[in-house]
Amino acid sequence: MSFVQEAMQAVMKKAIALAPDGWIPGGHPDPLMREKHGLIGASISRIDGPLKVAGQARFAAEFPMEGLTYAALRHSTIARGRIVSLDTTQAEAAPGVVLVMTHLNAPRLKPTPPFGSKPQAAGGDDVPVMQDDRIHWNGQPVAVVLAETQDQADHAQSLIRVQYEVQGGVTSLDAARAQGPEPGKFQGELLKVEIKDAEALFAAAPVKVDAVYRTPPHNHNPIELHAATLAWEGDELRVHDATQAVAHAAWTLSQVFDIKEAQVHVTSPFVGGGFGSKTLWQHQILAAAAARLAGRPVRIVVSREGVFRIVGGRALTEQRVAIGAQQDGGFDAIIHTGLTVMTPHNAMTEPFIVATRSAYAAKSFKLEVDTVKLNMVANTFMRAPGEAVGTFALESAIDELAAELGMDPIALRSRNEPEQDPTNGLPFSQRGVEQAWKTGAERFGWETRNATPGATRDGDWLVGVGCATATYPYYRMAGGAARIILDRTGRAVVEIAAHEMGMGTATAHTQVVAERLGLSLDQVEFRYGDTAFPGLVLAGGSQQTASIGSAVIVAHRTLVTELLKLAGNDSPLAGLKPDEVGGLDGGLCKLDEPGRCESYASILARAQRETLTVEGEAPPPLELQHWSMHSHGAMFCEVRVNAITGETRVSRFLGSFDCGRILNAKTAASQFRGGIIMGLGLALMEDAQFDERTGRIMNPSLAEYHVPVHMDVPEIEVMWTDEPDPHAPMGARGIGEIGITGVGAAVANAVFNATGKRVRDLPITLDKLL
Amino acid sequence: MRLTINGRQVEADVDVRTSLLDLLRDHLGLPGTKKGCNQGACGACTVLADGERINSCLALAVQYDGREVTTIEGVGAPGALHPLQRAFVEHDGFQCGYCTPGQICSAIGMAAELERGLPSYVTGDLDAETIELTHDELRERMSGNLCRCGAYNGIVDAIRETFGQIAEDAGKREAA
Numbered sequence: 048m049s050f051v052q053e054a055m056q057a058v059m060k061k062a063i064a065l066a067p068d069g070w071i072p073g074g075h076p077d078p079l080m081r082e083k084h085g086l087i088g089a090s091i092s093r094i095d096g097p098l099k100v101a102g103q104a105r106f107a108a109e110f111p112m113e114g115l116t117y118a119a120l121r122h123s124t125i126a127r128g129r130i131v132s133l134d135t136t137q138a139e140a141a142p143g144v145v146l147v148m149t150h151l152n153a154p155r156l157k158p159t160p161p162f163g164s165k166p167q168a169a170g171g172d173d174v175p176v177m178q179d180d181r182i183h184w185n186g187q188p189v190a191v192v193l194a195e196t197q198d199q200a201d202h203a204q205s206l207i208r209v210q211y212e213v214q215g216g217v218t219s220l221d222a223a224r225a226q227g228p229e230p231g232k233f234q235g236e237l238l239k240v241e242i243k244d245a246e247a248l249f250a251a252a253p254v255k256v257d258a259v260y261r262t263p264p265h266n267h268n269p270i271e272l273h274a275a276t277l278a279w280e281g282d283e284l285r286v287h288d289a290t291q292a293v294a295h296a297a298w299t300l301s302q303v304f305d306i307k308e309a310q311v312h313v314t315s316p317f318v319g320g321g322f323g324s325k326t327l328w329q330h331q332i333l334a335a336a337a338a339r340l341a342g343r344p345v346r347i348v349v350s351r352e353g354v355f356r357i358v359g360g361r362a363l364t365e366q367r368v369a370i371g372a373q374q375d376g377g378f379d380a381i382i383h384t385g386l387t388v389m390t391p392h393n394a395m396t397e398p399f400i401v402a403t404r405s406a407y408a409a410k411s412f413k414l415e416v417d418t419v420k421l422n423m424v425a426n427t428f429m430r431a432p433g434e435a436v437g438t439f440a441l442e443s444a445i446d447e448l449a450a451e452l453g454m455d456p457i458a459l460r461s462r463n464e465p466e467q468d469p470t471n472g473l474p475f476s477q478r479g480v481e482q483a484w485k486t487g488a489e490r491f492g493w494e495t496r497n498a499t500p501g502a503t504r505d506g507d508w509l510v511g512v513g514c515a516t517a518t519y520p521y522y523r524m525a526g527g528a529a530r531i532i533l534d535r536t537g538r539a540v541v542e543i544a545a546h547e548m549g550m551g552t553a554t555a556h557t558q559v560v561a562e563r564l565g566l567s568l569d570q571v572e573f574r575y576g577d578t579a580f581p582g583l584v585l586a587g588g589s590q591q592t593a594s595i596g597s598a599v600i601v602a603h604r605t606l607v608t609e610l611l612k613l614a615g616n617d618s619p620l621a622g623l624k625p626d627e628v629g630g631l632d633g634g635l636c637k638l639d640e641p642g643r644c645e646s647y648a649s650i651l652a653r654a655q656r657e658t659l660t661v662e663g664e665a666p667p668p669l670e671l672q673h674w675s676m677h678s679h680g681a682m683f684c685e686v687r688v689n690a691i692t693g694e695t696r697v698s699r700f701l702g703s704f705d706c707g708r709i710l711n712a713k714t715a716a717s718q719f720r721g722g723i724i725m726g727l728g729l730a731l732m733e734d735a736q737f738d739e740r741t742g743r744i745m746n747p748s749l750a751e752y753h754v755p756v757h758m759d760v761p762e763i764e765v766m767w768t769d770e771p772d773p774h775a776p777m778g779a780r781g782i783g784e785i786g787i788t789g790v791g792a793a794v795a796n797a798v799f800n801a802t803g804k805r806v807r808d809l810p811i812t813l814d815k816l817l
Numbered sequence: 818m819r820l821t822i823n824g825r826q827v828e829a830d831v832d833v834r835t836s837l838l839d840l841l842r843d844h845l846g847l848p849g850t851k852k853g854c855n856q857g858a859c860g861a862c863t864v865l866a867d868g869e870r871i872n873s874c875l876a877l878a879v880q881y882d883g884r885e886v887t888t889i890e891g892v893g894a895p896g897a898l899h900p901l902q903r904a905f906v907e908h909d910g911f912q913c914g915y916c917t918p919g920q921i922c923s924a925i926g927m928a929a930e931l932e933r934g935l936p937s938y939v940t941g942d943l944d945a946e947t948i949e950l951t952h953d954e955l956r957e958r959m960s961g962n963l964c965r966c967g968a969y970n971g972i973v974d975a976i977r978e979t980f981g982q983i984a985e986d987a988g989k990r991e992a993a
């Protein structure tokens with residue numbers, strides 16, 4: 048960015064911050080957010096539940112196609128260098144083989160636009176996809192086999208002979224560090240905050256903690272393997288993909304294949320979990336290229352090991368947190384700096400300081416993320432990128448400081464509660480963290496804890512409790528758009544290119560739309576997961592709900608305007624403005640005169656219209672630069688650590704959340720619990736073991752990369768304030784990611800309380816407690 | 818080879834390498850059974866073979882010649898759901914739904930094991946005639962079915978509501 052552009056951007060940012068509230072999206076609170084007795088927040092079972100429990104929900108690898116071939120990938124075994132020879136003759140001659148594709152015969156493809164390079168870009172990296180002999184990471188696909196059955200394809204790929212020439216490559220952290228760190232960036236902004244001289248204030252503070260915390264690489268491991276079923280129909284590419292970004296995938300594929308966006312049709316009605324991983328990686332591109340070359344449809348299901356090798360995960364972090372405080376607990380300085388790894392071919396920095404920017408007041412701040420580069424599969428977004436691991440360090444340090452001060456850790460947090468955003472000075476849109484702590488502590492019985500570490504024992508088990516703050520921001524990305532089709536029977540269909548990966552999208556938004564239009568649930572159909580629908584809506588950053596909500600608000604306003612026009616002078620609504628009416632009982636009514644109504648059916652019938660179709664585009668997300676918008680949670684954990692074996696079992700967990708309005712109590716509780724459970728994995732077992740000699744993950748299976756199983760998970764209690772955020776659509780801030788934040792620290796702090804041992808190196812395995 | 822799937826006779830001519838899971842998903846058009854790892858580590862592919870739960874990804878199809886296999890499609894369909902399937906919906910025992918068919922088939926197999934008095938790693942008294950479906954028994958016995966969405970609490974509630982009765986009934990039979 049040039050100096051002039053940067054200066055312009057700074058001026059714009061200031062202008063947006065200072066603009067009157069009414070000019071900003073969310074400046075006029077969404078009227079829905081105050082509805083207390085309607086469908087918003089109701090505990091409604093998933094509308095797609097019966098399909099899912101009966102095995103009838105169709106996932107990407109389950110769409111039939113005529114003449115389907117099955118794909119298998121061959122992965123490189125070196126981290127950097129080139130292919131010197133490739134012998135595919137045996138593979139080509141193997142039974143059932145339709146095609147062996149390598150860089151020698153692959154169609155010419157354009158570079159993949161990686162995430163962040165354009166709003167629609169979805170590529171995990173920008174490495175040319177099978178276009179030359181160069182190897183960029185251990186695991187990069189070097190050949191694709193298509194065969195009549197999966198077994199034939201798998202066998203044939205094993206017959207390919209590849210020889211490599213190794214050319215350098217950096218696979219160890221020390222070697223990467225030696226090359227010199229570079230400043231990390233996230234969403235186009237430098238990950239660096241400096242307010243006053245934090246090092247000096249820290250040095251002068253009477254009480255302080257200063258420690259380094261480490262988190263290993265993680266993999267998302269959704270249970271559904273990454274998969275696609277696709278075919279070329281003439282010049283058009285038809286893709287059933289497992290993706291959390293249909294529109295991004297279509298646009299990115301169109302760039303790679305140098306065709307128009309409209310020539311790529313992506314659908315993804317059900318996704319078997321994503322957590323940030325189900326975007327565009329090489330497998331969809333390779334499958335589409337092979338399909339074109341073979342002239343046959345292709346199904347690609349990446350093996351579990353293959354997912355570890357071609358789909359990136361969360362990068363490791365090494366974080367220093369130093370806090371200097373007065374005797375009363377007031378913070379003089381917060382220092383949160385450190386290092387993470389990325390690759391030469393992506394732009395994703397694990398932004399572990401983002402939570403620290405807005406969490407606590409302090410006189411000074413020094414926050415900074417440095418990156419070093421490894422030759423490995425490109426790291427990517429994984430549930431709460433930044434916050435999940437950043438809160439482990441920050442919230443452990445707060446606990447350490449509380450112990451140092453002899454203060455209750457909740458009281459210490461409360462002592463440093465900021466009045467406005469501590470680093471950018473914006474007002475909070477709504478902040479109920481204190482209430483979350485209060486209600487959570489009461490429910491958990493925090494006041495009965497024994498603050499002395501190692502003092503509570505039950506037979507061989509040391510028992511301890513710990514707590515931590517969870518936090519995740521409200522996001523909304525540009526590009527939300529929605530279509531509403533209202534018909535003469537008074538039914539409404541909403542279409543938007545959004546996603547259902549288990550968040551309960553279809554159910555929650557059916558509720559919201561029904562409430563907004565004054566219809567019953569069965570009069571509303573929410574269609575999603577298809578590029579035939581409008582919108583550029585990423586299911587990521589916990590922003591999908593806000594993106595859908597804000598687009599529907601605009602479309603709905605257009606709908607009401609059109610309906611009032613159609614209603615004309617013979618309607619009880621004659622002369623009313625859109626702001627004066629609302630949806631009620633299957634029609635429009637004057638807001639302060641509920642008797643003055645006309646049904647949708649009657650308006651359309653009189654106007655002799657079968658349907659009324661409107662579209663709306665969400666305004667740019669300026670609210671993010673006008674308010675500081677963050678959700679919070681108070682996390683409480685009880686652990687039992689075996690005094691003999693060092694094994695840690697989580698016996699109780701409670702999450703008390705403040706996330707704005709909750710749209711569906713049942714699915715929201717599952718979202719919170721699911722996040723917390725992934726956090727238990729992060730705390731106690733998850734570790735993608737990267738071999739620094741070869742650059743390869745050595746535990747690429749669900750047998751060796753451990754995730755929580757039934758026995759690891761206690762009953763998890765969740766509760767929420769339900770206090771609406773006046774500046775978010777529906778008053779809701781998004782809940783998909785906050786659950787994983789704070790959990791690592793809550794567990795580590797409980798382990799400290801149980802054993803007196805402070806583990807600063809995740810995961811907390813038994814060897815660290817012996 | 819010939820086998821009975823969900824009560825229907827099926828004939829298949831498959832490669833000896835083909836797993837029962839791939840037979841179901843790729844050859845017989847029964848994709849309700851899921852593939853999460855293809856190596857016996859996740860349980861998504863669980864089906865009932867002659868009433869016993871197995872990981873169909875680790876089973877060669879040809880081994881099941883002449884046998885009876887029940888998949889999720891045979892457990893119940895929308896409109897005619899099995900009580901356990903209904904309980905999964907009610908207790909939100911899933912999010913993405915991908916591990917769900919395996920969880921459900923596994924739970925049905927587990928209930929039968931419990932009824933037969935098969936002990937687990939956490940069973941206290943190995944000689945006991947009946948085993949109570951405690952929280953620990955249930956979680957231990959279901960630990961081969963991973964759920965990355967973390968719907969474990971709902972799954973446990975659904976299974977308890979549906980099969981909690983079994984242990985009690987068995988206890989009553991003993992008493993009678």
Ligand code: FES
Pocket residue numbers: 851852853854855856857858859860861862863872873874875
């Ligand atoms: S697919 Fe069979 S156990 Fe994972």
Ligand code: FES
Pocket residue numbers: 270319320549910911912913914915916917963964965966967968
């Ligand atoms: S519901 Fe998604 S893996 Fe269990």
